[in-house]
Amino acid sequence: MCNLDTGELRIFQAVAREGSINKAAFKLNYVQSNVSTRIKQLEEKLEVPLFYRSHQGMSVTPAGERLLEYADHILSLLDEAEQATVDAGNGQIKLRLGAIESCSWSKLAPILLQQSTWNPELKIEFVTGENHALIEQVKQDNLDGALIYGPLNEKQFTYVKLYDDELVLVTKGDLNTSWREMLLRPLLFFEVGCTHLDSVNKLLQEQGIDRPNITEFGTLNTIINGVAAGLGISLLPRSAVTKAQERGELEIMSLPVAYRKLEVGFICKSNLAPNKPMQNLMRSVKS
Numbered sequence: 001m002c003n004l005d006t007g008e009l010r011i012f013q014a015v016a017r018e019g020s021i022n023k024a025a026f027k028l029n030y031v032q033s034n035v036s037t038r039i040k041q042l043e044e045k046l047e048v049p050l051f052y053r054s055h056q057g058m059s060v061t062p063a064g065e066r067l068l069e070y071a072d073h074i075l076s077l078l079d080e081a082e083q084a085t086v087d088a089g090n091g092q093i094k095l096r097l098g099a100i101e102s103c104s105w106s107k108l109a110p111i112l113l114q115q116s117t118w119n120p121e122l123k124i125e126f127v128t129g130e131n132h133a134l135i136e137q138v139k140q141d142n143l144d145g146a147l148i149y150g151p152l153n154e155k156q157f158t159y160v161k162l163y164d165d166e167l168v169l170v171t172k173g174d175l176n177t178s179w180r181e182m183l184l185r186p187l188l189f190f191e192v193g194c195t196h197l198d199s200v201n202k203l204l205q206e207q208g209i210d211r212p213n214i215t216e217f218g219t220l221n222t223i224i225n226g227v228a229a230g231l232g233i234s235l236l237p238r239s240a241v242t243k244a245q246e247r248g249e250l251e252i253m254s255l256p257v258a259y260r261k262l263e264v265g266f267i268c269k270s271n272l273a274p275n276k277p278m279q280n281l282m283r284s285v286k287s
Contacts, residue, residue, distance in 0.1 A: 004045075006078060009071040011038045012050065016068045019057040076141035095281065096125045098134045098146035101190060101220045102240040103264060108147065111281070130190055138267055145281065150265035158270040160282070165237040165262040167199060169253040170244075172230045180207045182253075186232030188217045199259045200235050224250065237262055 014024035015035065025032040043050050050064035060068055099108060112124060129137070134146040139156065152159045171182065183204055204210075215232060217223045223234050224241060228249040238252065245252050254260065268282070 004042075006075065008038060008042050009075055011035055012042055012064075013068065013071045013075060015039055015051070015058060016060050016064060016071075019059060021058065072140060094123045094125060096127075096142070096144045097281075098127045098129055098137060098143045100131055100134065100148055100264070101128045102237050103128075103147050135267065138269060141269065145266055145268035147264060147266055150263045150267075152265065152267055156270055157267045158282075159265050159267050161263060161265045163264055165239050165264060166260050167235055167255060167262045168238045168241065168260075169233060169255055170224070170227050170236055170241050170250050171233045171253060172227055172250050173233075179203070180209070182233060183207055183209055184213070186213045186215050188215050188223045188226050188232045188234040190217070190219075190223070199255070203255075203259065 011024065011028065011030070014028050015021060018024045018027060021032055021036050021039070024030075025035045028035070039051070046063075046067075048063045049061050050067060051058040052061055097112075112126075127143075129146075131149050134143065134148050135152070135157075137143040138146050147162065150159055150161060169182065171177075171185075173182070173185070183200070187200060213232075217226050217234075220236070220240060223236065224244050226232060227234055228244065235255070241250065241252060244250050266282075
């Protein structure tokens with residue numbers, strides 16, 4: 001059995017990600033011939049081709065794709081171990097968390113507050129993002145955990161349901177307007193890959209609308225403001241728009257029963273031994 005070192009894995013990872021020896025060498029600040037030689041040596045050591053080579057560049061073979069999964073995981077763990085050691089030496093413990101843009105802050109804030117109470121030294125890095133992107137960041141170990149739309153049934157993740165919400169249609173127009181007329185208006189979403197589009201696409205099919213007018217609006221606030229200004233409609237969690245409704249900024253329409261259910265849960269990697277802060281976080285989430 002051959003022994004792989006981290007230097008080889010980093011070079012392999014860079015070439016796989018960049019799709020080019022030249023770009024990988026530039027990124028790593030290495031000599032191009034050195035990168036090329038190390039890749040050839042790695043393939044000889046493993047006795048299997050890791051790349052397809054063409055005039056367009058380099059792409060991973062099935063064997064290379066499998067190695068890349070392990071390389072990403074191993075190198076991420078090494079980087080995390082190094083940073084955790086430095087943080088511990090500085091008296092810092094860190095959790096990297098993410099959440100969908102429209103999650104209920106009233107559900108999340110007590111959990112984060114409890115972590116800080118249990119461990120005053122804890123530093124929490126928090127980002128918001130789109131559902132699929134957050135799942136990928138947890139998968140790649142760029143986040144320790146995230147609040148997402150669930151359920152998620154994948155062995156590599158531990159998923160804990162947090163609460164149920166309701167997907168509703170929000171508008172600034174006449175609530176007596178027909179579904180078809182409503183759905184012909186511009187549809188405001190976070191991005192084309194937004195999770196809620198699965199539901200709206202089914203509604204569009206039911207109404208025979210082939211080419212919907214979908215507009216990307218970057219954040220929850222811009223979507224709510226856009227709807228309030230009469231720029232279009234959107235599908236959002238009820239908990240995210242209740243206050244705007246109470247202020248008279250927009251109206252809420254209940255969707256047909258088949259499209260209402262919305263579940264929010266917390267995920268983390270199931271194959272990693274959780275540190276103490278993550279153990280406390282999971283205890284809060286499950287309680």
